[in-house]
Amino acid sequence: MQVKIQPYLRMGTFLLLFLITSEEARADFIIKNVELRIDPSSEVHRGTNVTLTCLAEVSYSQGSHPNYTYMFYKDYKPLKPYSTSAMDHLYFIKDARVGHSGRYRCAVVIEKQTKESSIKDLTVQGLQTPVLTVDKTRLTEGEDVTANCSAEGEIGSLTFFFKNASEELYSKATHEHHIEQKLSLTGGAGNLSCLYSINLGSMIAFSNNSNLIKVNIQELDIKPVITVHPSTAVIEGDTISFSCTVDVLQQQNSELRIILVRGSTTLRNMTKNHYSIDAKANDSGEYECISQIGAIHKSSSVNITVQELFSVPVLSISSAQVFEGEHFNVTCQVNSFASERIQIDEIKYSIFRDDALLISEGSYSVTASKETNGKYTCKAEAKKISKKSWILALEAKVFVSKPEITVTGPVIVGKPFRINCHSEHGSLPIIYTLKKNTFNLSWTQVSNHHDEVSFLATVSTPADISNYWCEAKNNGPPKRSEKLYASVIVPVGKPLLTVLPVPGNIKEGDNVTLICGIAKGSPPISFGFYNSSSSHLHTATVASNFSAYMLTEVNRQHTGTYYCEAFNQAEERSQSDPITFEVSLAMWKKALIAAFCMLLVALLVLFFMMRYKAKKGKREMAAKLSVKPASTKSDEMLTLNLTNVTHYNADTVRVKDKESVWTERPLYVADQESAGPLNEGDVEYTEVVHPEHLDPIRIPLRKGTDTVYSELQTSQGAPEHLNHQDIGEYVKINLDQLPEPMD
Template sequence: MQVKIQPSLRIGTILLLFLFTSEEACAEPIIKSVKLIIQPRNEVQRSANVSLRCQAEVSHSPGSHHNYKYLFYKDYLPLNTDQTNATDNIFSIPDARVGHSGKYSCDVVIENQKKASSVKDLTVKGLLTPVLTVDKLRLTEGDDVTAICAAEGETELTIKPEIKAMPSTNVIEGDIINFSCRVDLTHQRNSELKIIFTHGRTTLDLNMTQKDYQMMAKANDSGEYECISKLGVVHKSSTVNITVKELFSMPDLSIHPAEVFEGEHFTISCQISSFASERIQREDITYVIFRDKTPVINYNRYSGTAGKVTNGKYMCMAKAKGISKESWTVLFGAKVLVSKPEITVDGPVITDEPFWIRCHSVNGTLPITFSLKKNNITLNRTKVFYSHEANFLALISSPSDISSYFCEAENNGQVSIKMSERLLNVTVIVPVGKPLLTVLPVPENIEEGNDVTLICGISKGSPPIRFRFYDSNHTPIHTTEVQSNSSSFVLSRVNREKSGNYHCEAFNREDMLSKSDIVTVKVSLAKWKKVLIAVFCMLLVVLLVLFVVMGYKAKRGKRKMAAKLSVKPSSPKSDDSLTLSLTHDTLYSTHTVEVNNKESVWSERPPDVADQDSLQSQNEGDVEYTEVVHPQPVDPTQIPLRKGTDTVYSELQTSQGDPEHINHQTLLEYAELNHDLPDPVD
């Protein structure tokens, strides 16, 4: 079967084929790649000619022709733009210098297509030796000189930044400020370039190479802003001064009254002193009062009653147009009225010695004023700032004085005065007085076998009192502690060894010892011993006398004696006298006894009545003997020894009768007994 193509179908087919061919002929080119080639190489010496070739690989329709736009960059900054229909382009750097070192790249743009090459580094080494020149070679002191250091043919880097602040350098808090820092790198682009943005010592941005810095102005933002460009060790900077006017001043928080005690009312207020009327009104400012960072009231005024609940750190915040400011923090604490003080003493109190009184209050806001009083008389007053107590020095003369002391404390004037109790329950020590040692019986009447009582007493002293007794060797013989002001000790049945010096001590504290005077005790013999000794002595004397007499008689009996007795009458008459001569072999002087009726050295004793009676009964011829002693001191040293017989003469007087009536034996015995008699007293 044959198919016939109608003429209309044939025409449509031809038209479609034409359209397809026409679309292919008009298809857009495709940039497949872009390459940057550095010639002769990436690292060259100074003065070398360097070419930067940018090659593009493009796919396009046969017979089509397109224009290529080439852009070269150094350090990401554009160098130049060139347009051609070639698939490559060259950027030449004749006589390269160190300043040409950097990072290079290129872009190819074909119609609406753009493609970039990779980045290549170019390093140019070597610098010309700099030359220093001065405008004057001969100088005198005080001349100005200009020195120039130059390396001809070298490029200087132009990296000084340009800083701008918009909208103005004079702004008000809340305004937005835009800062820009730019470096003119028309002829170079260096990726190592950094731009630092600072305000005073604060760094705001470390690299503003491709962006601006934006901020909301505040009052403390006024000052100098600086852009610093840094390339290697090279630094360049530019500054601008910004003045920021306060939208409103910092709020001030105050508490009234300044000192508040618990239970009293107080008010906290928050307010500003100024604001920018060209931007806001006072009503535009809102306030919040905080206590310990917790909102208390959304208002600029707060009232309350002082107490533990309201104590804390207060601050307030003011807000307007997005600006908020805080006040300084104020520490608020309700003062505590001073509590009732306690009065005490440190250690025992001793009369007539200073002691410390301590006044202490447990509670109370400092400072506190303490006063020491005695019977409502203020003795001392002190104000303390770092503690709740004060110490006062006091003195008493008697124990009863201690209760007259009390103290007062106040920290809010007269309305807060608190008074302590009086000083009670305090041990007061009265030092012991000088002891007096008494001995019973009295020291002069103490005999062996007696009990001797030693009594030690004091005139004053707080009990308990300790008494101690000492003997002659200063050895304690008794110690006792009593509640009275005296004590005694008995020495039982003393003997003479207990004689000596005694004393006592009294003390109620070891450092308050007092000694008595020394009392001498002398123990004498007992009475019966004295009597016995007296009797013994008398017996001894009697025995001694008897012994002497007996010894004398015994001695006399053994001694040979020769005695002659001669009686010679002087005349045969009535007044006859006779001479009796007695001699014996002893050292005695001669005695003569004459018997006559005349006066002689013998005294005549008048006869008593009894004698007269006896004489009447006697014969008239009896001889009357009258004893007369003629004392003659005998000194054996002065009497010469005599040989033979000493004659003793005694003169006898007879009243009458013949010589033969004389009793010779009696005369002889008389002479023998009296020749040794002692001298009579005149």
């Protein structure tokens, strides 16, 4: 039985086998080596046929046939690729030229594998000699010749050069092997040749010169002839005529141009007319006739000398410096003239100021003023020749005016300040000198109206300011300023702070006045009052040398340290020494405390007396009921009469008893009426003892003490009240040795 295979199954099997075979083929070859060969040699002569062979050494599995792609490179630039199944490939260079020289290599590509050969150099020696041809060998001056330079078969980057003998006429780079160019030749003959160079990358090679072609050039007879009449040496005022002529035949050429030129200035087209001028001194120089046809031009020249008829007039002023009010002369004259043509009296003069005619003579006299200032010139004329002098500017100088002396900013004793000196009028330069009495302190010269003159100075007292003055001078008599007057500020001295009432007598409710005074200082003066705890209290600016500030109804919180500061326009603050005072209690508070203490003592005494009597009654009752002991002494009882106690200071009366009471009260001396109350702080201790009968066995009495302390302070005087009159009198008394404020 025969099995039929479906067509699509056969196709799939074939593709599968093809893929497997292709994969195996790709995996079963390797490029082992690639070699480049150059035949017949790597160095050949021009015209040799050269073969480049690229050999591939490849290993591959049996039965596979890989396809090779060969690539050749010259100077790293790819040439045309070629694919083949052969293991080598040839690249032919027929009739090699120098342009084929370079660095060659090849590469083999099989599928995705590539391998390159090493680099080899090919050198082709021998550039051919170019061939030069021209369209004609006989030319008329101004005509062009067309030249062709050819290097048949040469390749590469070529540069052609055209030469006339050793002179290079033209050059051009091209990739063609020939070039054609129109050339312009000058002179009677030309020797034309050409050559070329080739760029080989690392070097440039030059060919030999081509064949030499001689070209004859017929010169155009157009050189002009220049004629001057009457001569080339003339005197100002003479008429000079110029004419330029060329060959008669050439004059018929419509392209001919003839031009008269002086330096860079074209005077006239001379084809048909002559050119004439009235000679002047500045007309001396070279004159040139130029003839031109197309690009050809020829010239002839002549030098002209023009002698001055008379020299340029000179303007002068009698004095180099003219001050207003002074007399001066202006003169105009010539230093030389052509005596063969004119006489000195034939020269006429005119003097001008600001282009306005002053006088038609050679001299001018006037008194200097602002009206005579200006730009002066003069003019000399003869034989229709007129010449002007140089401009001379005249500005009559002004004598310096009386200078004014002032100061800049405040003048403070002991500190430098600036003194300004300025004159309203006066011609520059001006010299200013600062003087003190008869001594020169400093000087400066002003050459610009915008400059300001100032000098540095100091004063030690206000009176020193009037010793300064300044002087101004500008080649005339010096002018002296007035003496300097300015307000002088005296810095404040150290202030003195005074407190009223005096510290130690200040009580609550008093008005305390702080007075700050200084020994020296210019008003207005600012006084500042300060408390070390509450900082700034008050500041006042006054015209006197003291100021006061009142603390009204002071209390204990006003206790502290106080000081004051003083300063004026000198901006130097001076601080007084600090004063500390304490505010004591008011008298009524002291009396109230004393009364309270006395009341407390009285209550305590009354309490203990009542207690004592109560205990005494109980002991007597007990004594009556008890049996009296056999060996007993008389009942010892200590009776203390408080009314007989006159004075106890630190000592106390101590009695052994059952109970005792200590009291503290104000201390009084025996004679209370004469002595009065004790001072604050004196303390009296009094012990009140309650006596009791001793028991038979004389057991020591147990003493209980209750002590009360009170402190009384003495009054230090009633508050004092001050008014402004009292303050003024007080300051006058305390500052009577201080000098008055200085203005």
